[in-house]
Amino acid sequence: MAFMPFIAAGDPDLPTTARLLKELAASGADLIEVGFPYSDPIADGPVIQASYTRALAKHVKLKEIFATITGVSREIQAPLVSMVSYAIIFRQGIDAFVQEAKAAGFAGLIVPDLPGDEASGFAALMAKHQMDLIQLVAPTTPPDRAAKILKHATGFVYCIAVAGTTGVRKELAPQLAEMLKSLRTQTTLPLAVGFGISAPDQIHHLKGKADGVIVGSAIVKLLENLASDSSKTDAVLREIGSFAKTLADAAHT
Amino acid sequence: MSVALPDTPLSGHATSQVPDAEGRFGEFGRRFVPETLMHALxxxxxxxxxxxxxPSFQKQLDGLLHTFVGRPNPLYFAERLTHECGGAQIYFKREDLNHTGAHxxxxxxxxxxxxxxxxxxxxxxxxxxxxxxxxxxxxxxxxxxxxxxxxxxxxxxxxxxxxxxxxxxxxxxxxxxxxxxxxxxxxxxxxxxxxxxxxxxxxxxxxxxxxxxxxxxxRDFQSVIGKEARAQCLEATGRLPDEVVACVGGGSNSAGMFYPFVDDTNVELTGVEAGGRGPKAGDHASTLTFGNKGILHGTYSYVLQDEDGQTADVHSISAGLDYPGVGPEHAYWKDTGRVRYVNIGDKRALDTVQHVARTEGILPALESSHAIAYALERAKQRNPSDIIVVCLSGRGDKDVNEVARLTGQEL
Incomplete structure (x- = not known):
């Protein structure tokens, strides 16, 4: 099973983001999601929103994020995927944004506020640039909607484990297994599960049902310590690295 | 600037037959929300x-609007303000008289x-x-x-x-x-x-x-404002108004006021945004005047944001207009030219609260005062035979602390 960690770009600053991406790659990440800080992230829970808020408070700019990724993406094997609001993409011009993302070395985009219904034009543009557009399916998605969404999906399918926002949860919804089973009959794309995943036993529980796990808030939470004290950077990076390794091992064994 | 979304082209004039099944008002509107919400929508x-x-739903709604809310509320001729301006006749649609004091x-x-x-x-x-x-x-x-x-x-x-x-x-x-x-x-x-x-x-x-x-x-639930005002104006004056004015934050009282007049192409419609302290970013909430096309809170409309797409800070003396976005139908009305959008600053709105209170015996909300301030100016430019209807969207009781503070008075 693939292990896919998530971090927000620019928290606490972009040089640390670059180091963190390398640390995650070295710890066994098979793909890394890079969240673009956004002022109004409605799909995100408090931990990731706080991370975005910290980055924006330091005025992190899109251009600088792309520059940082351009530097890192060549140095690591794991593909990088950008998690970005359509508000940001649209503001840049969708064509310009996709080109910049591609040039920086992103392999694909996850656009949480561009649901399948609205995605057809954007999916075509992404295909033209040979970028993956990862689509999300929720526990509230009826099967006929899922079929519509999957029409535009490439890369993998992001299966939302629980109704609600991102964030650590102890239990995964009982319907999740059913949703994964149903999706398996509708697509040959890998199924990755995210929202609420934070521990190796949850990952073990998904074995044989999913092809990947996405872990965001549990990792991002560890960055909170750096907000006030940058002298801890080395220690926090090591901590995140070893946490990521535990999760990667759980996914890979 | 941004590349256009794949969309339907503007028709060149506004119609009341919007939105379509996908929620489009011209190119605006639609749904930009996480998948988790799509089924519910x-x-x-x-x-x-x-x-x-x-019909039974409408009947139940009408009954409650009548007995619980107090509708229909009156269309009131602001006689002293009209005389003072010496131009068009000014009427207020009295949403301030609803239960809970606003539309x-x-x-x-x-x-x-x-x-x-x-x-x-x-x-x-x-x-x-x-x-x-x-x-x-x-x-x-x-x-x-x-x-x-x-x-x-x-x-x-x-x-x-x-x-x-x-x-x-x-x-x-x-x-x-x-x-x-x-x-x-x-x-x-x-x-x-x-x-x-x-x-x-x-x-x-x-x-x-x-x-x-x-x-x-x-919009549909708020359209009772415009429907009543339209009928009341016909009844009181024998004709439709020349101009209808309402304030615009997110845009609900104005959408409800304007919508029943959209197909009356001889009726001018004017939306008044919050000009705040001035045109500098962060000093106002005039989304349609100064904003760009963009996405906020799940809809595609005009929005105040920076060049990276981060939502901008906004300011208005009136908390109800203090919003960095605006309804997609307003974006559609702006781009088709059906509604003209102007703005009125903090100071004028504040002065207008006091002026309307003293002249008409009505204490308007700071939000509504933006619309009234514009209407008073506009009336002076118009003929005495012209009619302007203003949506007085709410009463000013909620603002007394703020008005007292800003005018250096003790409460």
Whole structure:
């Protein structure tokens, strides 16, 4: 099973983001999601929103994020995927944004506020640039909607484990297994599960049902310590690295 | 600038036959929300269409608007202001006389009936100044529905009276501590709650913003304002007004006021935004005047944001206009030229509260004062035979602390 960690770009600053991406790659990440800080992230829970808020408070700019990724993406094997609001993409011009993302070395985009219904034009543009557009399916998605969404999906399918926002949860919804089973009959794309995943036993529980796990808030939470004290950077990076390794091992064994 | 979305081209003139099935007002509107909400929005669209076609739903709504809200409220001839301006005749549509003191309750009664119809057991809402929160708490109390209102911590501090009223009505007011701690974040927080609770909860959005079908539903429920005003003007004067004026924040009272006049192409429509302290970014909330096309809170409209797409800070003396976005139908009306959008600053709005109070014996809300201030100017440029109808969207009691503070008076 693939292990896919998530971090927000620019928290606490972009040089640390670059180091963190390398640390995650070295710890066994098979793909890394890079969240673009956004002022109004409605799909995100408090931990990731706080991370975005910290980055924006330091005025992190899109251009600088792309520059940082351009530097890192060549140095690591794991593909990088950008998690970005359509508000940001649209503001840049969708064509310009996709080109910049591609040039920086992103392999694909996850656009949480561009649901399948609205995605057809954007999916075509992404295909033209040979970028993956990862689509999300929720526990509230009826099967006929899922079929519509999957029409535009490439890369993998992001299966939302629980109704609600991102964030650590102890239990995964009982319907999740059913949703994964149903999706398996509708697509040959890998199924990755995210929202609420934070521990190796949850990952073990998904074995044989999913092809990947996405872990965001549990990792991002560890960055909170750096907000006030940058002298801890080395220690926090090591901590995140070893946490990521535990999760990667759980996914890979 | 941005590349256009794949969309339907503008028709060149506005029609009232919007939105289409995908929620498009011309190129604007639609749904830009997490997948978790999509099914609920589709369900709401279907249920609303059924309710709209059901005469018993309309009958129940009309009954409540009559006996509980106090509709129809009057169209009032502002005689002394008219004489003073020496131009067009000025009429006020008196939404301030509704139960709870503003137009907001037209929508919350309608959406509460929808909630009951859908069999949902809990209501959530967002509020800025607290008017929509109070109107939602009131409607929920009337039907015994549990109600949670999200309100920015900063707004809770500024609007203690409304917080007290909401709690008295049995609602839980939940402070929002993220981001700017104001209306924008209250909407984010309400949407997050809804994502986790969508199976049993309805979100009563308070303005003509957000994803389809909210801009349409809120406009429809608020259209009672324009329908009444249109009929009342015909009855009182024998003809339609020459110009209709309303203030625009998110745009619900103005959408309700304008919509029944959209196809009356001889009636000029003017929306008045909050000019705040001036045209510098962060000093105003004039989204249609200074904003760009963009996405916020699940809809494609005009928005105030920086060059990276981050939502901008906004300012207005009036908390109800203090919003960095605007309803997609207003964006459509702006681009088709059907409605003209202007702005009025803090100072003029504040002066107008006092002026209207002394001249007409009516204390308007700071929001409504923006519209009145423009109408008074405009009346002077028009002939005495012309008629201007202004939406007096709410009463000013909620603003007395702010007005006293800003005019250096003790309360």
């Amino acid at each position: 589709e369900e709401l669209t279907v249920e609303y269409a059924k309710a709209k076609a059901d 907001k309750i037209n929508n919350t009664i309608g959406q509460t009936l929808l909630t009951l119809r859908m069999g949902k057991k809990r209501v959530i809402a967002e509020t800025g100044a607290g008017q929509h929160g109070v109107a939602t708490a009131t409607a929920c109390a009337r039907f015994g529905l549990p109600c949670v209102v999200y309100m920015g911590e900063e707004d809770i501090r500024r609007q203690k009276l409304n917080v007290f009223i909401m709690r008295t009505m049995g609602a839980e007011v939940r402070p929002v501590t993220s981001g700017s701690r104001t209306l924008r974040d209250a909407i984010n927080e309400a949407m997050r709650d809804w994502m986790a609770s969508v199976e049993n909860t309805h979100y009563i959005l308070g303005s003509v913003v957000g994803p389809h079908p909210f801009p349409m539903i809120v």
